[in-house]
Amino acid sequence: MQEPAEGRRFLLLSAGDRLAAVEARQVRRILRELPTVPLPGAQPQLLGLAEFAGEPLAVLDLAKVLGAGPGPAPSFPVTVVLWVGPPSRREAVGLRADAALDVVTIPAERIVPGGEGLVVGEAALPQGTAEILDLSRLGSP
Amino acid sequence: MSERGFLVFRRLGVLWALPVDQVTSLSGGATPEIHLASASLSADEVLGVVPHLPLWPAPASLGRWWPHTFLGFSVFANQPLVVLQPETLPPMLVRGEA
Numbered sequence: 001m002q003e004p005a006e007g008r009r010f011l012l013l014s015a016g017d018r019l020a021a022v023e024a025r026q027v028r029r030i031l032r033e034l035p036t037v038p039l040p041g042a043q044p045q046l047l048g049l050a051e052f053a054g055e056p057l058a059v060l061d062l063a064k065v066l067g068a069g070p071g072p073a074p075s076f077p078v079t080v081v082l083w084v085g086p087p088s089r090r091e092a093v094g095l096r097a098d099a100a101l102d103v104v105t106i107p108a109e110r111i112v113p114g115g116e117g118l119v120v121g122e123a124a125l126p127q128g129t130a131e132i133l134d135l136s137r138l139g140s141p
Numbered sequence: 142m143s144e145r146g147f148l149v150f151r152r153l154g155v156l157w158a159l160p161v162d163q164v165t166s167l168s169g170g171a172t173p174e175i176h177l178a179s180a181s182l183s184a185d186e187v188l189g190v191v192p193h194l195p196l197w198p199a200p201a202s203l204g205r206w207w208p209h210t211f212l213g214f215s216v217f218a219n220q221p222l223v224v225l226q227p228e229t230l231p232p233m234l235v236r237g238e239a
């Protein structure tokens with residue numbers, strides 16, 4: 001898909017002491033935090049399983065994915081339901097965050113490439129420095 | 142997929158399901174046991190047999206954080222559930238391997 005001249009739109013999330021941005025077009029729904037059932041033996045990044053609209057949903061903990069430190073107590077934690085993985089094999093995954101803050105447009109030139117795991121770069125925003133997540137990497141080993 | 146349904150049970154706070162045609166016997170008691178041809182599992186509670194479970198394939202995105210092989214996920218009574226593959230049971234469910 002061609003990037004619009006003004007930049008891509010991202011959903012800005014907070015988790016602990018960090019900010020993260022996920023592409024808005026990957027967002028399926030933003031919900032009040034869903035209750036989850038932890039899977040025994042799972043890595044801490046995987047919060048557990050939830051039920052969403054009659055379907056099972058694996059939910060990740062954004063703070064653990066980012067390695068975030070503690071932040072202010074969340075007043076309205078959310079579960080963001082996202083489409084992830086490559087387009088040919090997209091699947092729904094939940095992302096638990098402390099808050100959904102805003103939808104922002106970030107021009108490509110403001111994204112500084114770098115990071116590891118799901119983080120592909122960062123951008124300085126009025127709200128703070130946000131780590132840009134590439135959730136298509138979730139389907140990769 | 143099982144044509145005869147799935148045995149649904151709770152263990153370690155999670156709902157699990159097994160193709161019922163792979164279950165050789167059940168034993169009751171405070172901790173019910175589920176016997177398969179190749180292994181036995183402990184259950185905290187056996188909820189029963191359901192004739193059909195809609196199956197969502199195991200997400201590829203999950204493997205890095207929960208590296209077990211299973212048939213997929215489902216939902217039973219509004220609760221998420223893991224549908225197990227009898228040949229590749231997570232060790233924490235198998236008696237003697239927990």
